[in-house]
Amino acid sequence: MLAFDVMTMSLAVLMLILSSSENMELGLGLCHNQNEFDCGYEEDGVRKCIPVEWKCDNLVDCRLNAVDELGCRYVHQCRQGTFACRDGECIDAAFKCNGFDDCGDGSDERGCEEQSRHEAKCPEGQFRCRKGPCITVHAKCDKDCPEGDDEEGCTPTATNGSCAEHEF
Helix, strand or coil, X not given: XXXXXXXXXXXXXXXXXXXXHHHHHHCCCCCCCCCEEEEXXXXXXXXXXXXXXXXXXXXXXXXXXXXXXXXXXXXXCCCCCEEECCCCCEEEHHHCCCXXXXXXXXXXXXXXXXXXXXXXXXXXXXXXXXXXXXXXXXXXXXXXXXXXXXXXXXXXXXXXXXXXXXXX
């Protein structure tokens, strides 16, 4: 009976070692704190940690293995290339970390660093406000940005206080 217990214990220890080495290889569970999710190593050999809020957000942030989207159950399905807000709304992936609460619940800005917010780009055909949303280029020059930066470089079209026939 003692030999059986020793073998059972040895098997359990071996399984623990194998599972730990697998986690080490994939890099799972080894980030700095509980607010980060470990993607493992990327193509460049550097370990990548992402905010836990980015796990199961319908966007692959762990590019090499997509482990941040594995095993996720989505209440609402969003198209690929979109971001799933916590409330189920789907927004364009370009709005994630753009410094503006596009979801209305703040989930598209959670876990974003200030630097990545400023580097965010708008989809083609849109203008990036310094603070706030992306707006369509057709809305430029009519004060849609919170700081009015969509007015920069615009020339007034009405010179005598009246509008042209295509303006109002």
